[in-house]
Amino acid sequence: MFVERQGIIVYVHSVKQAKALRKYGNVHYVSKELKYVVLYCNQEGLERMMEKIKNLPFVKRVVPSYRPFLKTDFENSRPDKAKEYDYKIGI
Numbered sequence: 001m002f003v004e005r006q007g008i009i010v011y012v013h014s015v016k017q018a019k020a021l022r023k024y025g026n027v028h029y030v031s032k033e034l035k036y037v038v039l040y041c042n043q044e045g046l047e048r049m050m051e052k053i054k055n056l057p058f059v060k061r062v063v064p065s066y067r068p069f070l071k072t073d074f075e076n077s078r079p080d081k082a083k084e085y086d087y088k089i090g091i
Contacts, residue, residue, distance in 0.1 A: 004043040007065030010053055011036045017058040024053055043068070 007028065010021060018030045018037045025041030046064065051076050054062045 004068065006043045006046055006068050008039045008050060008053070009036055009061060009062040009063045009065060010039055010044070011062075013058050013060060017056075018058075020058075024049060038065075050068070087089050 007027070008023065010016065012021055012035055015030060015032050015035055018027060021037055021039055025039045027037060028040050029038040030068075039053075039087075049060050053059055
């Protein structure tokens, strides 16, 4: 019963309207300085949800988050020698 979720970044004219976005998904973060809201919703109806949000009068722009599609397991990552030395000493 695991539901795939994806973030949507919604740029708004004023942060006061961020409260109205709660009915479209979970509001994760609100930036007062840059005037954007990070909203999480289900991945299956994402395009339809983005169109609904885009048509709201207080929304400037809607951008999907590409985090679910990025590879997060890194290969050939070598640990830093200085840190490895510190861990062996027990500092």
